Amino acid sequence: xxxxxxxxxxSNCDHDAYHVISKHVGQPxxxxxxxxxxxxxxxAGIVPGGFYYGDYLRCGALAKFSPVMTAVKEFAAExxxxxxxxxxxxxxxxxxxxPGALIRNANLxxxxxxxxxxIENNHTPYTNETQAGEVISIPIAHAEGNYVCDDETFQKLxxxxxxxxxxxxxxxxxxxEANPNGARSNIAGICNLDxxxxxxxxxxxxxxxxxxxxxxxxxxxRSLSNAIAAQVER
Amino acid sequence: MxxxxxxxxxxxxxxxxxxxxxxxxxxxxFEQIQDIRQGKYFEIxxxxxxxxxxxxxxxxxxxxDVLANPVIEDYRVEIVQ
Numbered sequence: 001x002x003x004x005x006x007x008x009x010x011s012n013c014d015h016d017a018y019h020v021i022s023k024h025v026g027q028p029x030x031x032x033x034x035x036x037x038x039x040x041x042x043x044a045g046i047v048p049g050g051f052y053y054g055d056y057l058r059c060g061a062l063a064k065f066s067p068v069m070t071a072v073k074e075f076a077a078e079x080x081x082x083x084x085x086x087x088x089x090x091x092x093x094x095x096x097x098x099p100g101a102l103i104r105n106a107n108l109x110x111x112x113x114x115x116x117x118x119i120e121n122n123h124t125p126y127t128n129e130t131q132a133g134e135v136i137s138i139p140i141a142h143a144e145g146n147y148v149c150d151d152e153t154f155q156k157l158x159x160x161x162x163x164x165x166x167x168x169x170x171x172x173x174x175x176x177e178a179n180p181n182g183a184r185s186n187i188a189g190i191c192n193l194d195x196x197x198x199x200x201x202x203x204x205x206x207x208x209x210x211x212x213x214x215x216x217x218x219x220x221x222r223s224l225s226n227a228i229a230a231q232v233e234r
Numbered sequence: 235m236x237x238x239x240x241x242x243x244x245x246x247x248x249x250x251x252x253x254x255x256x257x258x259x260x261x262x263x264f265e266q267i268q269d270i271r272q273g274k275y276f277e278i279x280x281x282x283x284x285x286x287x288x289x290x291x292x293x294x295x296x297x298x299d300v301l302a303n304p305v306i307e308d309y310r311v312e313i314v315q
Contacts, residue, residue: 058303065300094303101305103243104250148247148306182248 001228003029004042006072006088008063013049013085016205021046024208024218025225034066043228044081045072047088049141049203059102059144060090069095079231081125081224082197086142089189089199098192098199099157100149102142106182110143114213115180117188117202118168121161124195125227129219135172136216138202140180140188145201147183147190157190165189165200235280237293238312241302242273276301289313 003021007014014031021029032039039045052063063069069091076082076097084092092098105111114137122132130136149157157163165188169178179186181201189200204217243249249271256270278296280289293311302309 057301061300061303093305099305101303103247103306106248106250108250108254146250150246150305182250 001027001225001232002042003027003044003046004032004039005029005046005048006032006034006068007048008034008050008052008066010052010054011048011050011087013203013205016203017046017048017085020205020208020217020221025221027225032068034063034068036068037071039068039071039075039080042075042080043232044083044224045075047072047082047084047091048205049086049088052087052091055087055144058094059087060092060094063087063091064095073097076192076197079194079196081228083126083224084197084199085205086140086145086201086203089201090144092197092199097197098190099153100147100184100190102144102201103146103148104144105142105146105180108143110141111145111180112139112141113180114139114207115188115202116168116170116172116178117165118172118174120163120166121191123161124164124191124198124223126191126198126220126223127164128226129223133172135168135170136207136219137214138204138207138217139213140202141206142181142201145181145183147187147201149184154184157187160193162190162193163187164191164198165202235282235284235286235289236314237276237278237280237289237296238314239276239278239293239297239301240273240310240312241276241297241307242309243271244306244308247306274301286313
């Protein structure tokens with residue numbers, strides 16, 4: 001089993017992801033520079049948070065033209081795991097690997113705080129160690145996390161259980177007050193139809209050390225590790 | 235040959251920045267303003283030996299693939315000599 005953390009100019013959560021995988025998942029992990037064109041030998045690629053290319057034009061808009069993104073698309077098409085976090089989620093949407101887009105937060109603020117997430121679907125490679133309806137505490141840190149999509153896309157996301165995480169309150173109620181950024185239907189994270197590609201605005205890699213206020217992110221990375229192990233066995 | 239590209243949020247997409255600008259404009263005392271939407275404007279200098287049709291094709295492709303995200307934005311291309 002081998003993880004890769006993709007590094008773009010402006011990535012700033014790459015080392016956090018690397019730390020979590022090596023320390024808490026206990027698996028081999030490499031940094032992969034964005035000029036790389038070959039992801040053979042890897043089982044999962046993490047597209048970490050940051051401000052790739054300074055978020056010029058739109059968040060993630062220029063990163064999608066990096067050479068590694070062609071490889072990431074092929075990798076995803078082969079059924080390998082692609083995990084986009086924050087800016088990584090924005091890139092995966094821009095690259096067409098996930099539906100919809102992330103726009104400016106409704107209140108225009110950059111928001112950096114812990115939020116509660118409800119696990120809406122625990123039958124994904126990223127949530128198999130969690131319980132359906134479980135509430136986890138994970139920080140967000142973004143100015144463009146307001147998920148938008150058209151009605152048809154939203155209907156498909158619901159019908160196919162592609163909404164994996166929703167912003168909620170401490171008791172798990174999905175309310176307007178618990179929605180930090182105006183995201184449609186409190187969406188914090190979605191997966192593709194095949195479940196191997198996921199994007200989420202909150203940062204689970206920043207919630208893996210008790211010292212940082214929460215360990216709830218570990219379950220997500222361990223879920224992914226379980227999913228890879230199951231895939232390798234097949 | 236120059237292409238002018240206008241990128242605007244689709245009408246169905248909320249524009250929080252436009253709303254904030256609208257609010258500031260109202261504070262300045264301007265009345266009768268119903269809405270303000272923010273967009274982006276690009277000028278692309280193209281090789282002078284292109285025909286207008288070729289220039290339009292190139293600029294349309296650039297607008298669609300790079301400058302606009304068709305999920306949330308519309309674009310309009312104008313060619314000027």
